[in-house]
Amino acid sequence: MEITCAEALVRCLEMEGVELIFGYPGGAILPVYDALNNSRIKHILTRHEQGAVFGASGYARVTGKVGVCMATSGPGATNLVTGLANAYMDSIPLVAITGQVSTTQVGTDAFQEVDITGITMPITKHNYLVKDAKMLPMIVKRAFHIASTGRQGPVLIDLPRDVAETLIDFKYPESVELMGYKPTVKGHPAQINQAARLMMEAQRPVIYVGGGVVNGEAAEELLWLAETIDAPVVSTLMGLGAFPGDHPLYVGMLGLHGNKAANLAVTECDLLITLGARFDDRVTGRISGFAPQARVIHVDIDPAEISKNVLSHLPIVGDTKNVLQALLVRLEKKQNPAWRETVARWKEEFAPRYRERAGYLKPQYIIEEIYRHTGGNCIVATDVGQHQMWAAQHFTFKRPRQFVTSGGLGAMGFGLPSAIGAQIGKPAETVVLVTGDGSFQMTLNELATAAEQGLPLKIFVLNNRRLGMVRQLQEFYCEKRYMAVDFSFVPSFADLGKVYGFTGITVTNQAELQAALETAFNKPGPVLVDCAIDPVENVMPMVLAGRDISDALDYE
Numbered sequence: 244m245e246i247t248c249a250e251a252l253v254r255c256l257e258m259e260g261v262e263l264i265f266g267y268p269g270g271a272i273l274p275v276y277d278a279l280n281n282s283r284i285k286h287i288l289t290r291h292e293q294g295a296v297f298g299a300s301g302y303a304r305v306t307g308k309v310g311v312c313m314a315t316s317g318p319g320a321t322n323l324v325t326g327l328a329n330a331y332m333d334s335i336p337l338v339a340i341t342g343q344v345s346t347t348q349v350g351t352d353a354f355q356e357v358d359i360t361g362i363t364m365p366i367t368k369h370n371y372l373v374k375d376a377k378m379l380p381m382i383v384k385r386a387f388h389i390a391s392t393g394r395q396g397p398v399l400i401d402l403p404r405d406v407a408e409t410l411i412d413f414k415y416p417e418s419v420e421l422m423g424y425k426p427t428v429k430g431h432p433a434q435i436n437q438a439a440r441l442m443m444e445a446q447r448p449v450i451y452v453g454g455g456v457v458n459g460e461a462a463e464e465l466l467w468l469a470e471t472i473d474a475p476v477v478s479t480l481m482g483l484g485a486f487p488g489d490h491p492l493y494v495g496m497l498g499l500h501g502n503k504a505a506n507l508a509v510t511e512c513d514l515l516i517t518l519g520a521r522f523d524d525r526v527t528g529r530i531s532g533f534a535p536q537a538r539v540i541h542v543d544i545d546p547a548e549i550s551k552n553v554l555s556h557l558p559i560v561g562d563t564k565n566v567l568q569a570l571l572v573r574l575e576k577k578q579n580p581a582w583r584e585t586v587a588r589w590k591e592e593f594a595p596r597y598r599e600r601a602g603y604l605k606p607q608y609i610i611e612e613i614y615r616h617t618g619g620n621c622i623v624a625t626d627v628g629q630h631q632m633w634a635a636q637h638f639t640f641k642r643p644r645q646f647v648t649s650g651g652l653g654a655m656g657f658g659l660p661s662a663i664g665a666q667i668g669k670p671a672e673t674v675v676l677v678t679g680d681g682s683f684q685m686t687l688n689e690l691a692t693a694a695e696q697g698l699p700l701k702i703f704v705l706n707n708r709r710l711g712m713v714r715q716l717q718e719f720y721c722e723k724r725y726m727a728v729d730f731s732f733v734p735s736f737a738d739l740g741k742v743y744g745f746t747g748i749t750v751t752n753q754a755e756l757q758a759a760l761e762t763a764f765n766k767p768g769p770v771l772v773d774c775a776i777d778p779v780e781n782v783m784p785m786v787l788a789g790r791d792i793s794d795a796l797d798y799e
Contacts, residue, residue: 263285267292291322306669310664311339317355320401384416477502479650480648503593509537534553614639630678
């Protein structure tokens, strides 16, 4: 039986197990929306296309499934660009579907025409402009395969309207073969043998964990490795939760705003075991001062990351889970008591701390109290800025896929829509959004999406009435010449929340915060807490540009 290409697309999505799509309709994508009428797939109507791609990202991050978003041509497609770049940098599996003007109009500057495949070429794993309707089923099969395998990432399918309306004989491929795409998932046995030998010989090993361990579902193997070779564990921002944050071997997040103990451990180690991380500049600081005494083992599924920033003495290309499973059978139990005691002493000496200031509510205290009231049993989403770092430093993440944030791109506005996606993906979980007054105002229109979907989000706005991280940078790099960082007007976020059906609460001190926390975590339904925090609080520790990560500023 012949069906339209648009109907075929919907059937393909159903056969890929897609449960929901985040999207925003328009003229060029209309045939696909018409076909969705007869589908079991749920559509989440966001208030902006950026909300759709960030929502799909949040869903993908907490479920491990491929997120799907959809938009029309022109501005609908270009509004996805930031979210696609974010997914590309953070290795989030996404399939984005965009409408396009009819093939006869492509290249004519038609109404709402943009070359979205050209625009997104550098920020997607792959993209397709569907010219032949009969190829659509194979394209969808390939898109999901590419998005979810190897180093995961976004794939875009651009569908012209006339192609979408073309009739085809539908048959979905059972398998996919891509000649130029063969990710290496198993590490080379000789390299794994050598890695095992180095691990047994090392006296001061450190395991450096990135988001690849989370994406690779390798948390259990990581725990076994750390306990087998008695190695301290440090994490990137994207790796938080891959190793239990309350485990004695966990030291903390490393990098420019990382824990000083974690940075010292990396600086003094003799073997750095890097798992699913890419040595980005926010982690390494000055390259020459990063792990200067260590031999570096680098396990990553993306060969392009090996020795890109830091020289790897022993590269292993492969999936982290497969490589660790192969390693574990080659290792024997060992102890490094002197090294473990040294790192434990640093961990105690440089535990996350902050200074009280009379009359001001401290943001770190808010994060710690959210943790205490939830017992750490919640998903935490954040935007980007100071609040993001405070959440990373002061909330103890115990399991993978518990922390949803924008890492590589650092996209403000990510928080609320990603929290919506996370809550839809994990409806039985408590989802907490920690955001700032700057980031929140970028996508707060998605409060309507949360209300429409009946989501019980718990939102905490750390409100210093300014762009706090930019202000902090200007303090250190511009000799306190502050420019364009103070908001002369900030709305009442609590009242705004009430307009959208949230319980809105404003807090200015610890007593009010405790009452708000009781309401937030004991009352069903959505709650928005506007927290007036110390306006000049900085994120500490802080490694200044050009310095080693062992040379961090801290509270005096």
